[in-house]
Amino acid sequence: MRRMKKDIEDEVLPNDMSGAQLNDESYEGSAGIVLKKGPWTSTEDDILVDYVKKHGEGNWNAVQKHTGLFRCGKSCRLRWANHLRPNLKKGPFAAEEERLIAELHAKMGNKWARMAAHLPGRTDNEIKNYWNTRIKRRQRAGLPLYPPEVSLHALQESQHSQSTGGLNGGDKMHPDFLQKNSYEIHDAIFDSLKDNQGILPYVHELSDISVYGNKLKGLDSSQYCSFVPPTSPKRKRLKESTIPFIDSCAMNKKDLYPFDQIQDNNSDKIAQSFGMQAPLDPGLSSHSSMCYSHSLSNGNSSTSKPYEAMKLELPSLQYPELDLGSWGSSPPPSLLESVDDFLQSPTAISTLESDCSSPQNSGLLDALLYQAKTMSSSKNHCSDKSSNSSTATPGDRADSSILNVYETEWEDYADPVSPFGATSILNECPALRANANSLNGQLPVQTFTG
DNA sequence: AACCGACTCAACCGCTAGTTT
DNA sequence: AAAACTAGCGGTTGAGTCGGT
Numbered sequence: 001m002r003r004m005k006k007d008i009e010d011e012v013l014p015n016d017m018s019g020a021q022l023n024d025e026s027y028e029g030s031a032g033i034v035l036k037k038g039p040w041t042s043t044e045d046d047i048l049v050d051y052v053k054k055h056g057e058g059n060w061n062a063v064q065k066h067t068g069l070f071r072c073g074k075s076c077r078l079r080w081a082n083h084l085r086p087n088l089k090k091g092p093f094a095a096e097e098e099r100l101i102a103e104l105h106a107k108m109g110n111k112w113a114r115m116a117a118h119l120p121g122r123t124d125n126e127i128k129n130y131w132n133t134r135i136k137r138r139q140r141a142g143l144p145l146y147p148p149e150v151s152l153h154a155l156q157e158s159q160h161s162q163s164t165g166g167l168n169g170g171d172k173m174h175p176d177f178l179q180k181n182s183y184e185i186h187d188a189i190f191d192s193l194k195d196n197q198g199i200l201p202y203v204h205e206l207s208d209i210s211v212y213g214n215k216l217k218g219l220d221s222s223q224y225c226s227f228v229p230p231t232s233p234k235r236k237r238l239k240e241s242t243i244p245f246i247d248s249c250a251m252n253k254k255d256l257y258p259f260d261q262i263q264d265n266n267s268d269k270i271a272q273s274f275g276m277q278a279p280l281d282p283g284l285s286s287h288s289s290m291c292y293s294h295s296l297s298n299g300n301s302s303t304s305k306p307y308e309a310m311k312l313e314l315p316s317l318q319y320p321e322l323d324l325g326s327w328g329s330s331p332p333p334s335l336l337e338s339v340d341d342f343l344q345s346p347t348a349i350s351t352l353e354s355d356c357s358s359p360q361n362s363g364l365l366d367a368l369l370y371q372a373k374t375m376s377s378s379k380n381h382c383s384d385k386s387s388n389s390s391t392a393t394p395g396d397r398a399d400s401s402i403l404n405v406y407e408t409e410w411e412d413y414a415d416p417v418s419p420f421g422a423t424s425i426l427n428e429c430p431a432l433r434a435n436a437n438s439l440n441g442q443l444p445v446q447t448f449t450g
Numbered sequence: 451a452a453c454c455g456a457c458t459c460a461a462c463c464g465c466t467a468g469t470t471t
Numbered sequence: 472a473a474a475a476c477t478a479g480c481g482g483t484t485g486a487g488t489c490g491g492t
Contacts, residue, residue, distance in 0.1 A: 039460070039486090061477070077478070078461070113480060128481075129459055136457085453492085462484075470476070 036070045040079050044069060048076055049084055057085075082123045089121030093130060101127055102150045 036044075047069045055066065057080065060073030069076070082088075093101070097119055104115040110131075112124035119127065138145055 037462075058478080073477080074463090074479090075461075081479095082460075110481065124480075125460075132482090133457070133459095455489105455491090457489080458487085460484100460486090463482085464480105465482100466478105466480080468476100468478085471474085 034070065035064070035072050035075075037075075040071075040083075044071065045079070045084055048079060051076075052080060052084070078125075082125050087121055088123070093122075097122065098130075099147070099150070101131060102146050103153070105131060106146050106150050 040048075047067050048063065048071075051063050051067050051069070055062070060077040060080075063069055063073060063076045064071060071079070100119060101115060104118055108114055110128075112128040112131075115127050116122055116124040135145060144151075
C-alpha cells in the first residue's frame with residue numbers, strides 16, 4: 001500500500017534530484033540546507049543504495065554531502081536499515097517468528113534491536129510494530145501477552161538458571177548471557193514460588209536481584225505478591241541491570257511507584273497496560289497494594305533512578321492461564337495445575353491475604369487471585385450459614401471452578417470457528433465467568449470490565 | 451457511496467551511549 | 472575533562488488501507 005503511493009510519487013516527480021529535493025515535507029538542516037522529510041521515493045532509494053555500495057554503511061551524515069540527497073543522516077540510516085539493506089525479509093511474520101518474538105520479549109522486554117538480532121531479515125521497527133499491534137489486540141481481548149508455553153518456559157528457565165547457581169557478572173555480560181541469566185532471582189523468591197511455577201507473571205532481567213540477596217533474605221515471601229518486568233525507563237536508558245522490582249508493601253509510600261500520579265490522568269491507560277479491563281476503582285486505588293519498588297533502596301546507583309523519570313511501559317506481565325488457544329495449537333502445559341498449586345499454597349494465600357487487597361492494581365492474574373481469595377473468604381463466611389457445604393475446601397471449590405472454566409476456555413479458544421475476538425466478554429475475562437459459573441450467584445460478581 | 455474506526459507500517463523525534471576532537 | 476559528533480534505540484505519529492455499517 002505504501003508502494004502505491006510511492007509509485008505515484010515517482011510518476012509525478014521528475015527522475016532527478018529536484019524531485020527528491022523539492023517536497024512540501026521538508027525542513028532546514030544545520031547547514032541551512034532544506035532537508036526532505038516524509039516518504040522516500042525510489043529515486044532516493046537508488047541514490048542511497050548506490051552510496052552504500054560505494055562507501056559502505058555508516059557515516060550517514062556524509063550521504064547528503066556525497067550524493068546530494070536531501071535527507072538527514074538519521075533518515076538515511078533508517079531507510080537503509082529498514083528497507084534497503086539486503087536480505088531483508090518482507091511480509092508477515094511466520095508462526096515461528098511470532099513465537100520467537102514472544103519468547104524474546106518475555107526475556108528482553110522492549111529491546112527491539114536485540115530482538116531483531118535474533119530474527120534474521122527482520123528489523124527492530126517491524127518487530128516493534130508487530131508487537132505493539134499485537135499488544136493492543138490482546139489487551140482489548142483481555143488476553144495475556146505471552147503464550148503459555150513461552151511464559152512457562154521462561155519461568156522454568158529462570159528457575160534452572162537459579163538452581164544452577166551463579167551470580168551474574170554484573171552489567172557487562174554478553175547479551176546472550178544476559179538473556180540466559182536474566183531470570184536470575186534470589187532464592188528467597190523462588191523458594192516461595194517454586195511450587196507455583198507457571199502462575200506468576202514472568203519476571204525478566206532480574207540479574208541484579210542477587211545483589212540484593214541479603215536484603216531479600218530478610219523478607220517474607222509473601223511480600224512478593226507480584227512482579228512486573230522491567231519497565232524500560234524512557235528517558236534514562238539503563239543497562240541490563242536495571243530492575244524495577246516489586247516488593248509489595250515493603251516500601252514506604254515515597255518509595256512506591258507513583259500510582260497516585262498515574263491514576264490522575266492515565267489510570268485507564270495504565271490499567272490497560274496491565275491488562276486490566278476497567279478503570280481503576282477509585283475507592284481502592286488510593287491504597288495501591290501493588291507496590292513498585294524500583295530497588296531495595298540500598299543506594300545502588302544502578303537502580304537509583306527516580307521514579308519520576310520512569311515511564312511505564314507496556315508490561316511484560318503475563319497471565320499464562322488466560323492465554324488459551326490464541327497462540328497456537330498446543331495446550332497450555334501444566335498451567336491448570338500451576339494455578340491450582342498456587343491458589344492452594346499457603347504462600348499464595350498469605351500473599352493474597354496480605355498483599356493483594358485489590359485486583360485493580362496488578363492486572364488480570366491478581367484480579368483472578370483476588371477473586372479466588374474473595375471467593376474463598378466469602379465461602380468461609382457463607383459456609384457458616386450454609387449447612388450443605390461440601391468436603392472440599394473453599395479454595396478447592398474456587399480453584400476447580402476456575403480451572404474448569406479455563407479448560408472450557410481452552411476449548412472455546414481452540415475452536416477455529418470461535419475466534420476469541422468474537423467471544424463474549426465473559427470469554428475475554430475468564431475470571432468473570434469463573435465467578436458467574438462457580439458461584440451461582442452466591443457472591444456478588446466483581447466486575448472489572450468497563 | 452459515505453463514514454468511521456481499527457489496523458498497518460514507514461518515518462520521525464527525542465534521547466542516550468560511545469567515540470572523536 | 473569537556474564539547475562535539477555519530478550511531479543507535481525506543482516511543483510516537485500520521486498517512487494509507489480495509490472492513491463494517
